[in-house]
Amino acid sequence: MADLIRSIAGHYNYWMFVILMMTGLFIVVSRGNLIKKIAGLNIFQTSVFLFYISMGKVTGGTAPVNTGRAGEVYSNPLPHVLILTAIVVGIATTAVGLALAVRIKESYGSIEEDVIEDMHRTERPA
Amino acid sequence: MIAGATAGFIAKHLPVLVVLVPLMAAPACLITGNRHATWAIATLASWTSFALTVALFIRVAGQGPLSYSLGGWAAPFGIEYRADALNAFILPLIAGIASFALPYARGSIGRDVEPRQQNLFYSALLLCLAGLLGVTITGDVFNIFVFLEISSLASYVLVAAGGGRDRRAFKAAFDYLIMGTIGASFFVIGIGFLYMATGTLNIADLAHRLATAPADRTVRMAYGFILVGIGLKLAMMPLHQWLPNAYSYAPPAVTAFLAATATKVSLYVLIRFLYTVFGLDDPFEAQTLKLLVMPLGIIGIFAASTVAIFQNDIRRMFAWSSIAQAGYMLTGIALMTPQGLAASLVNIVNHGLTKGALFMAVGMLTLATGTSRLSDLRGIGRTMPWTMAAILAGGLGLIGVPLTAGFISKWALVSAALDAGQWWLAGAVLLSSLLALGYVWRIVETACFGKADETRVIEPVPLAMVIPAWGLLAVSLYAGVQPALIMEGANAAARSLLPHLTGVGG
Amino acid sequence: MTDHIALPLSILIPLIIGLFVHMFGDRPNQRDAVSLIGGIVTFIMVGWLLPEVMAGARPSASLFEMLPNVSLAFRVEPLGLMFALIASGLWVLTTLYAIGYMRANGETDQTRFYLFFAIAISSAIGIAFSANLLTLFIFYEALTLSTYPLVAHKGTDEARKGARTYLVILLGTSICFLLPAIIWTYGATGTLDFEPGGIVRGHLPPAFAPLLLALFAFGIGKAALMPFHRWLPAAMVAPTPVSALLHAVAVVKAGVFTMLKVGVYIFGTDYLAETGASVWLVWLAGFTILAASIIAMTKDDLKARLAYSTVSQLSYVTLGMALAVQSGVMGGAMQIAMHALGKITLFMCAGGIYVATHKTKVSELDGLGRRMPFTFAAFAIGALSIIGIPPTGGAWSKFYLMLATLDAHQQVLLIVLMASSLLNVIYLLSIPARAFFLPEAGTALRGFGTLKEAPLLCVLPPCLTAIGTIVLFFHADRIYWLIALIPTAGGHF
Structure with a gap:
C-alpha cells in the first residue's frame, strides 16, 4: 500500500498528464458542441505539453543558461524547445478548427452536432 | 559557369530543396494573389519538386543513402535530412501526383472556390505537398511530427474548400481535424516516450540505441502510441471514420491528391518506425504486428470492401475502397518479410497512381453531370464513354485484372504470403478481389446498361482535367505492363531495411 | 521480336477490325462488310502458319519482360494452332450468320456487338498462341471481360443478371484459383513457360500435385467443370451468334484448351500418370x-x-x-x-x-x-x-x-x-x-x-x-x- 502511494506520488506529474489527457479526450468524444470539442482537444494537447515539460525537468536544476559556474545542474532544454513548436502547431490547429466552426455556423445555423446530423438526414443522401 | 555553379548548388542541397521549393512557393502564391499567376507558380513548383525527387531517386539508387545536415548542424544534434532507398522511392510518387493534380485543379476548382480565393487554395495545396515531402525526407522524428501537422492542417483546409458546393465538406473537415489532431497528439506522445528512453530524436541514432538496449516498458509505450497515432492518419480500420466523408466532399482535385499521397505517406512513416526505428526485435512489437495489425488489416479489407459495395455515391464507394486498400498494405507490412514489405511498397505506389487517376475520372463525371450518385448516373456510359472507360480501367486495377498496376500489387502480395507460408492470407487477399469486383461492377452495370435519362444535361469537361486524368491513368497502366522499375525500387527499399529483420521469426 | 509476321497479325487484325467497326458505326453495310472481310483475313493469317507448324517450325514472338523470366510472349504449337484455326474459321461463318440474325431481329447496339465480338476473337487467338501461363492468363481475363458486354447485350434485368453470374463465376474462379495456381507454379519453378513434358517435375512434391491441379482445374472456370458450370447456362441470355461462337466455341474451348495446355505443358502427362495426381x-x-x-x-x-x-x-x-x-x-x-x-x-x-x-x-x-x-x-x-x-x-x-x-x-x-x-x-x-x-x-x-x-x-x-x-x-x-x-x-x- 505504502509502495503504491509512493509510486503514485513519485510519478504525480504523469498522473496529472493522464488525468488531463482523459478529460480532454472525454470532452471531445462526449460533447456535441463543436466549440466544446475544440476546447477538449486543447486540454488534451495541453496534457501532452505538460508531459514533455515535466520530462525535461531535472529536480533542483536551474534554467539551462550557461553561467560559467562549474557543476551546476540544469534542466534538459530540448523537450522545452520541442514543445514550443508543438504549442505553435496546437494554436494553428485551434485556429483552423474555430474557423471551420464559424463556417459551419454560417451554413447550418448551428454548431450542435445533433442538429447538423438531423439536417444531413433530411438532405438527399450522398 | 553560372550554370555549373547552379547545378553544383542544386546537387549539394538536393534533399532540402525538394521540400523548400513548394514551401517557399506557398507564401509566394499568397502574395501574388492573381489566380492565373498563382496557378503557374504552384504548377512550376510542383514540377520542379518532382524533377528534384527524381534526381534524388537516381542519385540514391546509384550512390546509396544521402545525408544532409540542416543549417550545417551535424546529426544527432541538428536536424538531419536523409534520403535512402525507402523514402527516395516514395518521394517521386508524392511530387508526381501533385504535378498531375495541379493542372487538374485548374480545370475543376472553379466549381468549389471563388476566383479571388483561389490563390489561397493553391497555397494550401503547396503547403500540404511540402509537408508530405518533409515527412518523407526528414531523418528526425520530431520533425516528422511538425511536417505531418503542416500537411494535415493544409489538408483540413483543402477538404473544407469543397464547402462552396456542398456544405457537408465543412463538417467533414471538422471531423477530420479532430481525428487527425488526436492522432498527431498520440504520435507526439509516443515520440516523447522514445526520447525518454533514448535521449535522441534522430532516426538513425534511435535505431542504433534501441537495437543495442533491450526494449523496456517505455519503449513499448512509445510503440503503442505511435502505432495508434499513425493508424489514425492512415485510416487503419477501426480508426478510419474520418476518411469517407473527407474524400466524398472535398473538391475532386483534392480528393485525387490526398487519396494518392496522404495515407501513403502515413504508411511510409509506419514502415519507417516499425522497421528502422523499432526494428521489431522485441517480441512484443512483433507479436503486436502479427496479432493485431494483421487481423485489423484483413478485417479492414473485407469490411471496407463490403461497405463499398452498398454505397450509392461513387466517390464514397472509392473512399471505402481506399480503406480496404490500406488493409492490403498493412497486411504486407505485418508479414515481416522483405517480400511482404516490398509488396506493400509496390502497392503504395501502384494504388496511389490508380486511385489518383480514378478520383480524377470520377471528378470529371461529377463535373459534367453535377452528381456523383450512382442512381442519377444510369446509362451515362453512352453519353460519356471515354470517361467511363477511364473509370473502368481504374476499377479493373482495383480488382487486380492483369495488365493493370493492381495486378502487380496483388501478385506481389500473394507471392509474399505464399513465401511466408501464410496460405490463408493468400486466399483471403484473392477472395477479397471479388468484393472489389462487386463494387466496380455495380458502377459498370448502372452506367453502361442502365436506362439513360434523356433530359440529362452534360456540361463539357475542360481539357485541363481530361489530360491529367488520362496522363495519370496511362502512368498507372504503364506501371502494370512494365512493373520492373517499381518492383526493383521496392525490393531495394525492402532490402535496405532487411538488416533489422534478422531475428524475427516469420 | 517475331519470326513470322502472321503471328502478331492474327492477333492484331481482329483488334484493327474492331476499330474500323467502331468508325463505321453509323453505316451498317460497311461495318458488317468490314467484319466479314476481317474474319476472312484473320483466318488466312492463321492458316498461313499451318504449313510452317506442320513442318516442325514453332513461330514465336516476344514483346517485353513482365516478371523476371516471364515475358508477354507467343509461340505457335500444334494444339494452339488448331484452336486458333477453329476460332478464326468459325468467326467468318458466325459473322455471316450474325449479319442475318441481328438484322432480322432488329437488335440495337449492333456496333458495340461487332466491336466486342472482334476483341473476343483477338483474345481467343491470344490464348491459343500464348507461350506462357501469364500471357495466357492475361488473354483469358481479356476474353471474359470482352464477352461481358455481349452477354449483357439486351440490357434487360434478366440479361444483366445472367451477365453478372457469368462475370462473377469466370472472374472469381480465375482470380481465386487460377491466379494462385500460377503464382505457386512460378514460385516453385521460377518459370511459367509451356514446355514439352511439363515444368513442375522436380520442383513440386508429388503429394502437392493434386492440390495444384485442383487449383488449375477449378480456376479454369471456362472449362465449366462442376460445380463451376452455372455461368454457361446463365450466358444463354446473349444473342444467339454469341452463344454459337463464344459459348460453343471460343470461350468454352479456351477453357478446355487451357486445361489441355496445363496438363500437357505444365504438368506433363508422364508426371500426371506417375503421381496419379x-x-x-x-x-x-x-x-x-x-x-x-x-x-x-x-x-x-x-x-x-x-x-x-x-x-x-x-x-x-x-x-x-x-x-x-x-x-x-x-x-x-x-x-x-x-x-x-x-x-x-x-x-x-x-x-x-x-x-x-x-x-x-x-x-x-x-x-x-x-x-x-x-x-x-x-x-x-x-x-x-x-x-x-x-x-x-x-x-x-x-x-x-x-x-x-x-x-x-x-x-x-x-x-x-x-x-x-x-x-x-x-x-x-x-x-x-x-x-x-x-x-x-x-x-x-x-x-x-x-x-x-x-x-x-x-x-x-x-x-x-x-x-x-x-x-x-x-x-x-x-x-x-x-x-x-x-x-x-x-x-x-
Whole structure:
C-alpha cells in the first residue's frame, strides 16, 4: 500500500498528464458542441505539453543558461524547445478548427452536432 | 559557369530543396494573389519538386543513402535530412501526383472556390505537398511530427474548400481535424516516450540505441502510441471514420491528391518506425504486428470492401475502397518479410497512381453531370464513354485484372504470403478481389446498361482535367505492363531495411 | 521480336477490325462488310502458319519482360494452332450468320456487338498462341471481360443478371484459383513457360500435385467443370451468334484448351500418370459428363438444353487430359475441333428457329421440320456429330477417348462415356425427330400460317458447318497429323 502511494506520488506529474489527457479526450468524444470539442482537444494537447515539460525537468536544476559556474545542474532544454513548436502547431490547429466552426455556423445555423446530423438526414443522401 | 555553379548548388542541397521549393512557393502564391499567376507558380513548383525527387531517386539508387545536415548542424544534434532507398522511392510518387493534380485543379476548382480565393487554395495545396515531402525526407522524428501537422492542417483546409458546393465538406473537415489532431497528439506522445528512453530524436541514432538496449516498458509505450497515432492518419480500420466523408466532399482535385499521397505517406512513416526505428526485435512489437495489425488489416479489407459495395455515391464507394486498400498494405507490412514489405511498397505506389487517376475520372463525371450518385448516373456510359472507360480501367486495377498496376500489387502480395507460408492470407487477399469486383461492377452495370435519362444535361469537361486524368491513368497502366522499375525500387527499399529483420521469426 | 509476321497479325487484325467497326458505326453495310472481310483475313493469317507448324517450325514472338523470366510472349504449337484455326474459321461463318440474325431481329447496339465480338476473337487467338501461363492468363481475363458486354447485350434485368453470374463465376474462379495456381507454379519453378513434358517435375512434391491441379482445374472456370458450370447456362441470355461462337466455341474451348495446355505443358502427362495426381479429376469429369447430360434432358428451353449439353461435352476434353495417356490428349484435342463444329451448328439452328418462329421451347417445335427442312436437317447432322455417330467427325473424338479409358485402365469411365452417348441420343435427336415426325400442334398450327425457313444468312452457315462435320469424318487424318505433333512422351500401352 505504502509502495503504491509512493509510486503514485513519485510519478504525480504523469498522473496529472493522464488525468488531463482523459478529460480532454472525454470532452471531445462526449460533447456535441463543436466549440466544446475544440476546447477538449486543447486540454488534451495541453496534457501532452505538460508531459514533455515535466520530462525535461531535472529536480533542483536551474534554467539551462550557461553561467560559467562549474557543476551546476540544469534542466534538459530540448523537450522545452520541442514543445514550443508543438504549442505553435496546437494554436494553428485551434485556429483552423474555430474557423471551420464559424463556417459551419454560417451554413447550418448551428454548431450542435445533433442538429447538423438531423439536417444531413433530411438532405438527399450522398 | 553560372550554370555549373547552379547545378553544383542544386546537387549539394538536393534533399532540402525538394521540400523548400513548394514551401517557399506557398507564401509566394499568397502574395501574388492573381489566380492565373498563382496557378503557374504552384504548377512550376510542383514540377520542379518532382524533377528534384527524381534526381534524388537516381542519385540514391546509384550512390546509396544521402545525408544532409540542416543549417550545417551535424546529426544527432541538428536536424538531419536523409534520403535512402525507402523514402527516395516514395518521394517521386508524392511530387508526381501533385504535378498531375495541379493542372487538374485548374480545370475543376472553379466549381468549389471563388476566383479571388483561389490563390489561397493553391497555397494550401503547396503547403500540404511540402509537408508530405518533409515527412518523407526528414531523418528526425520530431520533425516528422511538425511536417505531418503542416500537411494535415493544409489538408483540413483543402477538404473544407469543397464547402462552396456542398456544405457537408465543412463538417467533414471538422471531423477530420479532430481525428487527425488526436492522432498527431498520440504520435507526439509516443515520440516523447522514445526520447525518454533514448535521449535522441534522430532516426538513425534511435535505431542504433534501441537495437543495442533491450526494449523496456517505455519503449513499448512509445510503440503503442505511435502505432495508434499513425493508424489514425492512415485510416487503419477501426480508426478510419474520418476518411469517407473527407474524400466524398472535398473538391475532386483534392480528393485525387490526398487519396494518392496522404495515407501513403502515413504508411511510409509506419514502415519507417516499425522497421528502422523499432526494428521489431522485441517480441512484443512483433507479436503486436502479427496479432493485431494483421487481423485489423484483413478485417479492414473485407469490411471496407463490403461497405463499398452498398454505397450509392461513387466517390464514397472509392473512399471505402481506399480503406480496404490500406488493409492490403498493412497486411504486407505485418508479414515481416522483405517480400511482404516490398509488396506493400509496390502497392503504395501502384494504388496511389490508380486511385489518383480514378478520383480524377470520377471528378470529371461529377463535373459534367453535377452528381456523383450512382442512381442519377444510369446509362451515362453512352453519353460519356471515354470517361467511363477511364473509370473502368481504374476499377479493373482495383480488382487486380492483369495488365493493370493492381495486378502487380496483388501478385506481389500473394507471392509474399505464399513465401511466408501464410496460405490463408493468400486466399483471403484473392477472395477479397471479388468484393472489389462487386463494387466496380455495380458502377459498370448502372452506367453502361442502365436506362439513360434523356433530359440529362452534360456540361463539357475542360481539357485541363481530361489530360491529367488520362496522363495519370496511362502512368498507372504503364506501371502494370512494365512493373520492373517499381518492383526493383521496392525490393531495394525492402532490402535496405532487411538488416533489422534478422531475428524475427516469420 | 517475331519470326513470322502472321503471328502478331492474327492477333492484331481482329483488334484493327474492331476499330474500323467502331468508325463505321453509323453505316451498317460497311461495318458488317468490314467484319466479314476481317474474319476472312484473320483466318488466312492463321492458316498461313499451318504449313510452317506442320513442318516442325514453332513461330514465336516476344514483346517485353513482365516478371523476371516471364515475358508477354507467343509461340505457335500444334494444339494452339488448331484452336486458333477453329476460332478464326468459325468467326467468318458466325459473322455471316450474325449479319442475318441481328438484322432480322432488329437488335440495337449492333456496333458495340461487332466491336466486342472482334476483341473476343483477338483474345481467343491470344490464348491459343500464348507461350506462357501469364500471357495466357492475361488473354483469358481479356476474353471474359470482352464477352461481358455481349452477354449483357439486351440490357434487360434478366440479361444483366445472367451477365453478372457469368462475370462473377469466370472472374472469381480465375482470380481465386487460377491466379494462385500460377503464382505457386512460378514460385516453385521460377518459370511459367509451356514446355514439352511439363515444368513442375522436380520442383513440386508429388503429394502437392493434386492440390495444384485442383487449383488449375477449378480456376479454369471456362472449362465449366462442376460445380463451376452455372455461368454457361446463365450466358444463354446473349444473342444467339454469341452463344454459337463464344459459348460453343471460343470461350468454352479456351477453357478446355487451357486445361489441355496445363496438363500437357505444365504438368506433363508422364508426371500426371506417375503421381496419379489427376485420378480424382477423371472421376469429377465423368460425373460432370453424366450429371450435365441428365440436367439437359430436363430442360425444355432449347438453348438451355444445348448449354448443358456443352457442359457435358466439355468435360470429355478435361477427361482426356486427366486420363494422362496419349490417346486421351489426342481425343481431347480432337473433341475441341469436332464439338466446336457440331455445337455451333446446333446453336445456329436454334437461332434460325428463333428468327423464323420466335419459339425457344423444345415442346413448341412439333412438326416444324417440314416447314424448315434445311435448318432441322442441319440440326440432326450436328446432333449426330455431338453424339459421335458416323459419318460425322464426332465419331473420331469419341473413339479416341474411349480408347484412352482402356489405355488408362479406367473401364468404368468407358461405361460412363457410353451412357452419356445414350443420353445424348435421347435429348438431342428427339428434337429433329419431333420436328419431322410429329404433327403440328393444334394451337401452333394457326400461329405457323405461312411460316417458312429463316433468312438465307441464317440458314446457310449451319448447313455449311453441318457439311463440315461430315467432311471431317472422312478427312480426320488432317487433324490427326496436326495433333499428333503434340508432345506427350508417355502413351501407348
